[in-house]
Amino acid sequence: MSVAKVLEITASSTVGTDDAVKQGIAKAAETVHGITGAWVKDTQVVIENNAITEWRVNLKITFVLE
Template sequence: MSVAKVLEISASSTVSSDDAVKQGIAKAAETVHGITAAWVQDTQVVVENSKVTEWRVNLKITFVLE
């Protein structure tokens, strides 16, 4: 039997929302082992001078407990 836990994090990128997701998962993987899935719960953008300057995502990351 395995038991999983869900961790909620926020990540941002000046490149894209996809990059924010990748950076968030990579950073979480530095201390959380056994990540099996991630769900993008929410996406926001920062707008300056009518241009998107930053993407922000809220992620729910699932990992299996050892």
């Protein structure tokens, strides 16, 4: 039997949403082991002078407890 837990985080990038997701998962993986999946719950952008300057994603990361 295995038990999983879900962790919710927010990550950002100046490159794009894909990069924000990759950075968020990489950062979480530094301290959380057994990550099995992630769900992009929500995306946002920061706009300055009519241009997108930052992409943000809210992630739900699933990992199996040891």
